[in-house]
Amino acid sequence: MSDWQELEKQYYMRTFTRMPVTLVRGQGARVWDDNGKEYLDFVSGWAVNSLGHCHPAVVGAVTEQVKTLIQTSNQFYTVPQIKLAKLLVENSCLDRVFFCNSGVEAVEGSVKLARRYGRLRLDGAYRVITTLNSFHGRTLSMVAATGQSKHQNPYVPLPDGFVNVEYNNVSSIKKATSTDTCAIMLEPIQGEGGVNLPDEDYLKEVRAWCDEKGILLILDEVQTGIGRVGTLFGYESFGVEPDIIALGKGLGGGVPIGAFLAKEHASVFSPGEHGSTFGGNPLACAAGYATLKYIIDEDIPGRVRQNGAYFMSELERLKSRFDFIVELRGKGFLIALQFDRDCSDSVVKSCLDRGLLLNAVKPNAVRFMPPLNITKNDIDEAMEILEPVLAEVDK
Numbered sequence: 001m002s003d004w005q006e007l008e009k010q011y012y013m014r015t016f017t018r019m020p021v022t023l024v025r026g027q028g029a030r031v032w033d034d035n036g037k038e039y040l041d042f043v044s045g046w047a048v049n050s051l052g053h054c055h056p057a058v059v060g061a062v063t064e065q066v067k068t069l070i071q072t073s074n075q076f077y078t079v080p081q082i083k084l085a086k087l088l089v090e091n092s093c094l095d096r097v098f099f100c101n102s103g104v105e106a107v108e109g110s111v112k113l114a115r116r117y118g119r120l121r122l123d124g125a126y127r128v129i130t131t132l133n134s135f136h137g138r139t140l141s142m143v144a145a146t147g148q149s150k151h152q153n154p155y156v157p158l159p160d161g162f163v164n165v166e167y168n169n170v171s172s173i174k175k176a177t178s179t180d181t182c183a184i185m186l187e188p189i190q191g192e193g194g195v196n197l198p199d200e201d202y203l204k205e206v207r208a209w210c211d212e213k214g215i216l217l218i219l220d221e222v223q224t225g226i227g228r229v230g231t232l233f234g235y236e237s238f239g240v241e242p243d244i245i246a247l248g249k250g251l252g253g254g255v256p257i258g259a260f261l262a263k264e265h266a267s268v269f270s271p272g273e274h275g276s277t278f279g280g281n282p283l284a285c286a287a288g289y290a291t292l293k294y295i296i297d298e299d300i301p302g303r304v305r306q307n308g309a310y311f312m313s314e315l316e317r318l319k320s321r322f323d324f325i326v327e328l329r330g331k332g333f334l335i336a337l338q339f340d341r342d343c344s345d346s347v348v349k350s351c352l353d354r355g356l357l358l359n360a361v362k363p364n365a366v367r368f369m370p371p372l373n374i375t376k377n378d379i380d381e382a383m384e385i386l387e388p389v390l391a392e393v394d395k
C-alpha cells in the first residue's frame with residue numbers, strides 16, 4: 001500500500017494540520033482508515049455529512065443523476081436545480097435562490113447582493129457590518145468579513161467595505177452603522193469562533209435595528225442551517241426572519257453545494273450580474289434535493305432537538321465530574337466543551353486513538369458536530385470513549 005501521508009507531504013500545499021489517519025470509507029456515523037480501524041465520526045467533514053456517510057437517499061439520488069446528466073451551463077433549465085430551489089423556498093421565509101459550490105461562495109454572493117441593494121436602494125451604501133470572532137470563509141473578501149486577526153493578518157491589505165464589531169453587542173452595531181452601511185451579517189451561532197451563542201434577544205434587536213435603518217440582515221447559516229441546531233434553519237430558533245441567508249455544508253449530504261436565498265425585496269440582481277459555471281449543476285442539486293427532502297420528511301430537526309438534549313445532559317454530567325471543564329455551550333448538534341487549559345489537542349488525539357473523531361475548535365475547547373441522524377447508542381459510545389480520556393487530563 002502507498003504511504004499516502006508521505007506522498008501528501010511531498011505533493012500537497014502545506015495548508016492543513018492533519019490527523020495521522022488516512023480515511024478510505026464511511027458508512028453512517030462511522031469511517032474506516034486504510035488499516036481497517038473504525039472511528040465514530042463526531043466531526044462529519046466539519047458539519048457536512050448531515051445524514052452520515054454514504055446515506056442511501058443521497059447515494060441513490062447521486063447514482064441515478066450521474067447516469068443521467070451531470071453538468072450543463074446555466075444557459076439552460078435543469079430539473080434538479082428547480083426542484084431544490086422550490087423545496088428551499090417552500091420551507092423557508094425566503095423567496096428566491098441562487099446556487100453555488102461552497103459556503104464561502106454563498107456568503108460572498110450574499111454580500112454582493114447586499115451591495116447591489118445598497119447601490120440601487122440606499123444611495124450607494126456598500127459597507128457590511130460583521131462581528132469579531134466570526135468565520136465567513138477564505139476568499140479575500142470573506143477574510144475581511146471574518147473578524148479574526150489570524151485569518152486577516154497574512155493577507156493585508158484586505159478589500160474595503162467590512163467593519164468588524166463585538167459579537168452579541170447591539171450597541172457596537174449601532175455605533176458602527178453609517179449612511180455607508182448596506183447590511184449587517186451574522187452567524188446566528190458562531191461556529192468556528194468556538195460555538196458562541198448570543199443572548200436570546202440579540203438577533204431580534206439587530207433585526208429591529210436593520211428595519212429602523214432600512215438596511216439588510218444577512219445570516220450566514222453555512223454551519224447552523226439544514227437542521228444542525230434543531231430547526232431547519234437557525235433563524236427559526238431565534239424568532240427572526242433574515243433578508244438574505246447563506247447555506248452550504250450540510251445541504252448536499254456530503255456533496256459540495258452552496259446556496260444563498262433572499263426575500264423578494266432583496267432579490268435585486270439583474271441578468272448577468274452574478275453567475276457560476278458549476279453552481280446549481282444537476283449532480284449537486286440532486287444530492288441537495290435528496291438530503292433536504294429526507295431531512296424534512298423524517299423530521300430530522302426534531303430528532304436533533306431530542307438527541308441533542310440527551311447529548312447535552314450527558315456532557316453536563318461530565319462537566320459536573322471534571323472541574324477543568326468550565327463551560328458547555330451549544331444548540332442541537334453544534335456543541336463545544338470549554339476547558340480551563342489548552343488541552344484540546346491532546347483530548348482529540350486520545351479520542352482518535354480510541355476511535356472517536358472530534359474537532360479542537362480552540363486550544364482550550366473541543367467541538368462536536370455529529371451527523372444529525374445519530375442514535376442514542378452512538379452518543380453512549382462516544383461518551384464511553386470521551387469520559388476516560390477526560391479523566392486522564394484530570395490526573
Ligand SMILES: Cc1ncc(COP(=O)(O)O)c(C=O)c1O
Pocket residue numbers: 046102103104105107135136137138187191192220221222223248249
Ligand atoms: C459560518 C461559515 N460560513 C462560511 C464558511 C465557509 O464555508 P466553505 O468552507 O464551504 O467555503 C464556513 C466554514 O466553516 C462557516 O462555518
